[in-house]
Amino acid sequence: xxxxxxxxxxxxxxxxxxxxxxxxxxxxxxxxxxxxxxxxxxxxxxxxxxxxxxxxxxxxxxxxxxxxxxxxxxxxxxxxxxxxxxxxxxxxxxxxxxxxxxxxxxxxxxxxxxxxxxxxxxxxxxxxxxxxxxxxxxxxxxxxxxxxxxxxxxxxxxxxxxxxxxxxx
Amino acid sequence: xxxxxxxxxxxxxxxxxxxxxxxxxxxxxxxxxxxxxxxxxxxxxxxxxxxxxxxxxxxxxxxxxxxxxxxxxxxxxxxxxxxxxxxxxxxxxxxxxxxxxxxxxxxxxxxxxxxxxxxxxxxxxxxxxxxxxxxxxxxxxxxxxxxxxxxxxxxxxxxxxxxxxxxxx
Numbered sequence: 001x002x003x004x005x006x007x008x009x010x011x012x013x014x015x016x017x018x019x020x021x022x023x024x025x026x027x028x029x030x031x032x033x034x035x036x037x038x039x040x041x042x043x044x045x046x047x048x049x050x051x052x053x054x055x056x057x058x059x060x061x062x063x064x065x066x067x068x069x070x071x072x073x074x075x076x077x078x079x080x081x082x083x084x085x086x087x088x089x090x091x092x093x094x095x096x097x098x099x100x101x102x103x104x105x106x107x108x109x110x111x112x113x114x115x116x117x118x119x120x121x122x123x124x125x126x127x128x129x130x131x132x133x134x135x136x137x138x139x140x141x142x143x144x145x146x147x148x149x150x151x152x153x154x155x156x157x158x159x160x161x162x163x164x165x166x167x168x169x
Numbered sequence: 170x171x172x173x174x175x176x177x178x179x180x181x182x183x184x185x186x187x188x189x190x191x192x193x194x195x196x197x198x199x200x201x202x203x204x205x206x207x208x209x210x211x212x213x214x215x216x217x218x219x220x221x222x223x224x225x226x227x228x229x230x231x232x233x234x235x236x237x238x239x240x241x242x243x244x245x246x247x248x249x250x251x252x253x254x255x256x257x258x259x260x261x262x263x264x265x266x267x268x269x270x271x272x273x274x275x276x277x278x279x280x281x282x283x284x285x286x287x288x289x290x291x292x293x294x295x296x297x298x299x300x301x302x303x304x305x306x307x308x309x310x311x312x313x314x315x316x317x318x319x320x321x322x323x324x325x326x327x328x329x330x331x332x333x334x335x336x337x338x
Contacts, residue, residue, distance in 0.1 A: 007215035008277025010270025010284045011197050011263060012190075017274065019193070021184045028180050046176035086273045093265040094180060100262060101179025104255045105186065108177025115179045 017064050018090070022049060023057050027066065027087055028094060031133065032114060034152060036080050037072070046111070061087075082137040091126045091133070095119065110162040114155040125151060186233050187259070191218060192226050196235065196256055197263060200302065201283060203321060205249050206241070215280070230256075251306040260295045260302070264288065279331045283324040294320060 006012070018024050025047055029035050035044060042054055058081065061067040066087040072080035098115025101107055107115075118125060129151040134140040145151075175181070187193050194216055198204050204213060211223055227250065230236040235256040241249035267284025270276055276284075287294060298320040303309040314320075 005217045007280060008275070009197075009215060009280040010267045010274060010276040012194060012216055012270075013274040013276055014266045014270035015190045015193060019188070019190045021181075021188045024184060024188070025181060028178075046178060047181055048174045089269060089272065093262065093269060096262045096265045097183045098179045100258060101181075101183035103258065105179065105182040106177070107179040107182055111176060111178040 018061075018066060018087075020057075022053055023061060023066075025049070026054065026057055026061065027083075027090060030067075030081065030083055031087075031091065031094060032152065032155065034136070036082065036137075037075075037078060038081075083133060085134070085138070088130050088133045088137070091130050092123075095126055110159060110166065113158045113162050117155055117158055121151075187230075187235060187256075189226075191222055192230060192235075194218070195223065195226055195230065196252075196259060199236075199250065199252055200256075200260065200263060201321065201324065203305070205251065205306075206244075206247060207250075252302060254303070254307070257299050257302045257306070260299050261292075264295055279328055279335065282327045282331050286324055286327055290320075 006016070018027060025045070026041060026049070029041055029045065033040075033044065035041050038054065038058065041058075042049065042051055045054075058067065058069075062069050062081075065084055068082045068084060069079050070082070072078045095115070095118040098112070099119040102112045102115045102119070118129075128145070131140075131142050132145075132150050132152065135142045149157075175185070187196060194214070195210060195218070198210055198214065202209075202213065204210050207223065207227065210227075211218065211220055214223075227236065227238075231238050231250075234253055237251045237253060238248050239251070241247045264284070264287040267281070268288040271281045271284045271288070287298075297314070300309075300311050301314075301319050301321065304311045318326075
């Protein structure tokens with residue numbers, strides 16, 4: 001019984017799909033970083049994921065329906081990965097993880113500003129972000145944000161402001 | 170670089186604390202099942218956790234401040250484990266995981282009824298549940314629920330009703 005056995009508990013089954021650390025970090029980078037190519041996910045990883053781990057996790061994420069893979073029309077011989085409705089709906093889980101980590105752990109200011117904004121924005125902001133991800137990754141038509149900036153752009157701007165302030169001080 | 174390196178991202182740091190599957194399942198059983206002794210966690214585990222894995226994860230959860238361990242005044246030679254404020258605040262993450270799993274995976278009816286009730290109850294129910302956990306595990310005084318039933322009792326009753334209906338059909 002060293003490996004245990006499966007149960008039909010939704011928490012347990014969710015963890016079987018994306019509950020290893022690297023899978024969730026890959027999905028984080030696709031959701032918040034907008035990364036869609038293998039090479040970007042590899043070279044821009046804050047945690048320095050190894051290419052064999054990235055390859056095995058991407059394969060499994062496609063198999064479990066969390067990602068789709070297609071030829072990139074703009075780059076010959078390059079594959080482009082897309083989030084699915086299932087992985088887009090991880091936004092509230094990512095927000096809850098970010099809220100908890102920012103409250104309890106020794107996070108860095110620049111890497112936690114996005115979590116703080118997501119916490120403060122609440123469900124309304126998460127819903128808006130998920131709509132934008134559906135437009136970007138699934139081709140769904142949506143009405144643009146009133147101020148013309150996407151949620152990801154706003155999160156990214158806040159991140160760059162913190163980094164700039166750190167470099168100036 | 171096979172192991173990668175750390176980053177100060179709150180999602181990454183959170184996963185380092187409780188992001189292995191077994192740690193989160195142990196915390197689930199303590200939160201929703203009210204289990205506080207090693208033996209209960211071992212023998213009642215729906216996933217059949219192995220005792221060496223349970224022992225190593227309990228040790229680490231104490232070290233990272235997610236649990237405390239004390240002598241049980243009512244059982245000689247037995248240790249009792251308590252949740253901490255940090256692990257009690259996992260309730261919204263557990264609820265988000267349960268919501269997602271129930272929506273996307275092939276969960277069993279009896280093991281998902283609690284997740285459905287938590288989803289439907291929203292933040293108000295999670296806050297009430299966390300208050301009850303603080304009373305039970307941290308000795309905090311709270312006002313009893315108006316109907317005299319705790320959130321865990323209500324979740325447990327719903328679970329037993331589904332099991333009874335399945336056995337009758």
